[in-house]
Amino acid sequence: MNTHGIEMTNAxxxxxxxxxxxxxxxxxxxxxxxxxxxxxxxxxxxxxxxxMTLGTRPELLVLGWLxxxxxxxxxxxxxxxxxxxxxxxxxxxxxxxxxNLGTRLSRKTVTTGCGQGTVFGSLxxxxxQIRLPPGTLRQSQLYALLANLNDYNAxxxxxxxxxxxxxxxxxxxxxxxxxxxxxxxxxxxxxxxWLEDMPGDDLCFYTTGRLTSxxxxxxxxxxxPRLLSRSGLTHMGLDLARRLGVTLVARAKxxxxxxxxxxxxxxxxxxxxxxxxxx
Amino acid sequence: MNTHGIEMTNAxxxxxxxxxxxxxxxxxxxxxxxxxxxxxxxxxxxxxxxxMTLGTRPELLVLGWLxxxxxxxxxxxxxxxxxxxxxxxxxxxxxxxxxNLGTRLSRKTVTTGCGQGTVFGSLxxxxxQIRLPPGTLRQSQLYALLANLNDYNAxxxxxxxxxxxxxxxxxxxxxxxxxxxxxxxxxxxxxxxWLEDMPGDDLCFYTTGRLTSxxxxxxxxxxxPRLLSRSGLTHMGLDLARRLGVTLVARAKxxxxxxxxxxxxxxxxxxxxxxxxxx
Numbered sequence: 414m415n416t417h418g419i420e421m422t423n424a425x426x427x428x429x430x431x432x433x434x435x436x437x438x439x440x441x442x443x444x445x446x447x448x449x450x451x452x453x454x455x456x457x458x459x460x461x462x463x464x465m466t467l468g469t470r471p472e473l474l475v476l477g478w479l480x481x482x483x484x485x486x487x488x489x490x491x492x493x494x495x496x497x498x499x500x501x502x503x504x505x506x507x508x509x510x511x512x513n514l515g516t517r518l519s520r521k522t523v524t525t526g527c528g529q530g531t532v533f534g535s536l537x538x539x540x541x542q543i544r545l546p547p548g549t550l551r552q553s554q555l556y557a558l559l560a561n562l563n564d565y566n567a568x569x570x571x572x573x574x575x576x577x578x579x580x581x582x583x584x585x586x587x588x589x590x591x592x593x594x595x596x597x598x599x600x601x602x603x604x605x606x607w608l609e610d611m612p613g614d615d616l617c618f619y620t621t622g623r624l625t626s627x628x629x630x631x632x633x634x635x636x637x638p639r640l641l642s643r644s645g646l647t648h649m650g651l652d653l654a655r656r657l658g659v660t661l662v663a664r665a666k667x668x669x670x671x672x673x674x675x676x677x678x679x680x681x682x683x684x685x686x687x688x689x690x691x692x
Numbered sequence: 693m694n695t696h697g698i699e700m701t702n703a704x705x706x707x708x709x710x711x712x713x714x715x716x717x718x719x720x721x722x723x724x725x726x727x728x729x730x731x732x733x734x735x736x737x738x739x740x741x742x743x744m745t746l747g748t749r750p751e752l753l754v755l756g757w758l759x760x761x762x763x764x765x766x767x768x769x770x771x772x773x774x775x776x777x778x779x780x781x782x783x784x785x786x787x788x789x790x791x792n793l794g795t796r797l798s799r800k801t802v803t804t805g806c807g808q809g810t811v812f813g814s815l816x817x818x819x820x821q822i823r824l825p826p827g828t829l830r831q832s833q834l835y836a837l838l839a840n841l842n843d844y845n846a847x848x849x850x851x852x853x854x855x856x857x858x859x860x861x862x863x864x865x866x867x868x869x870x871x872x873x874x875x876x877x878x879x880x881x882x883x884x885x886w887l888e889d890m891p892g893d894d895l896c897f898y899t900t901g902r903l904t905s906x907x908x909x910x911x912x913x914x915x916x917p918r919l920l921s922r923s924g925l926t927h928m929g930l931d932l933a934r935r936l937g938v939t940l941v942a943r944a945k946x947x948x949x950x951x952x953x954x955x956x957x958x959x960x961x962x963x964x965x966x967x968x969x970x971x
Contacts (some may be wrong), residue, residue, distance in 0.1 A: 430927040432927070434951055435950070435960075436949070436950055437831070437948055438963050438966070439955075439958075442950065444950075446925055446927050446952075447924070448926065448927045448928070449904055455809065465905060465906075465928070470952065492936070507888075521807070552716070572736045573923070593904060593926055623872075624746065625728060644852070645725065646725055646852075648711070648725050650728065651725065669715070669716055670715070670716055671715055671721065671723075672713055672714040672715075673711065673725075676713075679714070679718075681718035684716060686800075687717070
């Protein structure tokens with residue numbers, strides 16, 4: 414991975430913790446649950462935010478968070494990202510500081526999504542500048558991709574209570590990230606795309622979580638024109654997808670899916686055999 | 693409902709929007725999706741936060757948000773909560789102002805949970821002062837409660853993409869609230885408990901969402917010693933439940949559940965008949 418000259422630690426932690434619980438027979442059952450750790454981000458010695466995270470890819474999470482909050486525009490602006498779990502801190506050093514950091518952090522905080530997401534000011538600012546290519550999709554490829562995605566969700570299957578997100582190309586899963594918050598998983602992938610200089614044009618973004626406004630905005634800002642979810646969507650998520658030109662497919666699981674926007678870009682080349690009741 | 697002399701609008705909106713999507717046969721399917729609206733909260737003319745919400749109980753959401761953020765300590769401090777969807781605003785007027793509001797809002801923002809939750813400074817401050825009574829539970833009552841809860845989740849069944857939370861007593865569901873964010877649903881119930889002067893001692897809090905740190909803290913601060921979830925939990929959620937003395941039951945669905953903390957307070961009086969393979 415090209416690190417753009419950024420000095421980074423590699424402080425990823427194990428994601429699941431072994432615990433015991435009593436089941437409905439009053440008997441002990443051993444199992445795993447997801448860890449959740451606070452990570453306080455300092456930028457040029459200024460405390461910015463504390464993220465609650467699974468902790469598997471903390472450096473990429475911090476990078477992607479700074480990108481998706483529009484606080485840093487290019488990875489080259491960053492000199493170092495040093496994560497230390499003993500102090501639960503991520504120390505970010507920039508090369509030339511961040512213009513008006515104080516002012517930008519003091520702007521209104523928008524809270525969204527499943528929890529209440531923090532957005533410092535400018536997330537919505539540049540929407541008009543987003544230009545996405547057509548998000549074409551082929552049904553047969555979509556089915557192959559969904560089958561491939563089934564092999565992931567490792568932490569979810571072991572410990573539950575996490576969301577998974579993936580960068581996909583065609584039928585391939587390029588990167589799959591899980592975190593206690595689906596926004597953390599998105600941010601981590603944004604950090605990864607930055608480091609790998611990966612454009613979003615030919616990618617499809619998959620999430621196990623819901624397609625809310627913040628989810629659609631982040632994916633569009635990452636330059637990705639296809640958004641695929643196992644779950645549902647909100648009306649504001651749909652509205653933004655229409656405005657930004659994101660092909661939106663929800664409830665995608667097995668052979669089922671619903672195309673909420675961009676249906677004219679979907680090639681329905683593999684309709685399932687109809688059940689007799691529908692014939 | 694006793695409004696504590698608070699002047700309140702009643703601006704609840706319809707929660708679902710009718711839309712059409714194309715299914716896997718390329719054929720249109722009519723359905724509903726959850727709405728999601730921004731609501732900007734102003735306290736004494738100062739802009740505080742924008743919440744993304746379903747919008748069904750906006751006044752209670754704002755009240756409970758102020759309570760759970762520890763910005764307001766008693767409902768009597770508030771003179772009015774006026775929600776106007778034309779301007780997407782909730783105007784809160786206090787009787788005597790909020791001490792050090794500026795300082796408290798400038799304290800670090802903690803983001804947690806499924807999205808990235810906003811917590812202005814003091815959410816974690818008063819944990820040592822929380823004293824909860826023993827969160828006793830009886831298995832037979834738990835089963836009856838879970839059966840009663842099945843009748844709710846109206847918006848979820850119609851539109852998906854929401855989380856439900858409920859205040860329960862014994863086998864009864866007292867209040868059930870759905871929102872696009874589970875933290876909004878918790879906050880709305882916190883507002884409702886305030887207005888109804890409802891203590892938490894004999895209540896059980898139910899959520900369809902996951903038990904993360906922020907969820908456990910909020911429920912404990914609402915004085916409720918029992919927390920029940922259809923989903924899983926994180927290790928930090930469990931850790932806080934142990935520290936605060938919250939009986940924690942996760943994966944509760946049908947006849948199944950797992951007691952992660954407080955098992956000695958659970959009366960296993962109705963173990964299900966064992967399947968032959970377990971006999």
